[in-house]
Amino acid sequence: MKRALTALTLVLAAGSAVAQDAPPTGEDWDLVKDARKKSTIAYVTTTTGLSIATRCMDSGYSALIFGLPEVTRRTKTRPLQITFRDEEASEWRWNVTTDRAGAVADFPAPFARELRQGGRLQIVVPDGAGEGRNLRYDLELPASGSAIDETLTACDRPLVDPRDQELEAIGEDGLQVGMRWDRQIRPRYPSQSRYLEGFAVTTCVAQPDGTLRDCVIETEHPGDGRFGEAVLKAARDATVAYDGDQPTAPRMMAFRVNFIMQ
Structure with a gap:
């Protein structure tokens, strides 16, 4: 599955370089809490210079990677x-x-749920070693018995979500x-933004009658821009249709909305 969605934009007026990481020490990921920032x-x-994090901050969930080749x-x-x-x-x-x-x-929560299991993680950065040359990071990460779980729980994200498996069936257009x-x-x-x-990435469950239910803002930026709120409100009036026979069970979908004020 390609978790790269075609954006809905709202406008108003090959060689390979390999980096091998030694297994990090420690029984779990490091955990930092800041009550003042609600984070x-x-x-x-890692020894390659990459830092990977999952974060709940003021009810907004995110997964981050730092140390990549600059763009x-x-x-x-x-x-x-x-x-x-x-x-x-x-x-x-x-x-x-x-x-x-x-x-x-x-999709930070599905990414975090994969990370909590630990093990080998390979990341390929297109053109990361120069034009036409991909850069590959080959990492061995520790499992997280509690730290990542705490970030998920802090943002009311489930530790196990069967919807993650349905993401595999979603195409680049989000359907x-x-x-x-x-x-x-x-x-x-x-x-009031x-x-x-800004942008918001959303998953919804499409009902057999075409209406959208159980919509979740997977991520939004800026976190206090109210873009996710605007998407959830608009989703109440959006519908999908089906080619051929109407399905008898709900189906997952995902979409990204870019907001640009001109």
Whole structure:
């Protein structure tokens, strides 16, 4: 599954370099809590220079990687090919932070639930070793018996979610085979937002009648921009349609909405 979704944009007026990591020591990831910032962070730093973290901050959940090859300031997102243990490789889209060597996951909770198991993690960065040359990180991470769990729990994210398995069936357009938008989601720009742009990545369960239920904001940025709130409100009026026979069971879908004020 390619966890890189085609964005719905809302506008208003090959060589390979290999980095091998030695297994980090310790029984669990490091854990830092800050009651003042309402944050709980689990992190691990590898010998390759990469730092990986999961974080709950003021009810917003995120997964972050720092120490990647820097990208230009115009780059908003970057794909990373990720392989957990002996699973198949998947392409995940990550959002570039103000630190051009950092990135934030579109689907942080599913990523964190994979990380908590520990084991081998391979990350391929397209063009990371120069144009046309991919960079591969080959890491061995410790399992997290409690630290990552604490970040998930702090943001009311389940430790095990069967919906993660359904993500595999979702295409780049955010829909499963045989699905299409009937009434596309059209959120309004948050009137009280002080930001000129932002985004929200959302998963929903599409009912057999085409309505959307159980929508979850997987990640949004900025966290206090109210973009996720705008998407959830608009999702009440959005519907999907099905090609061929109408399904008898709900189906997962996911989509990203980019907000840009012009």
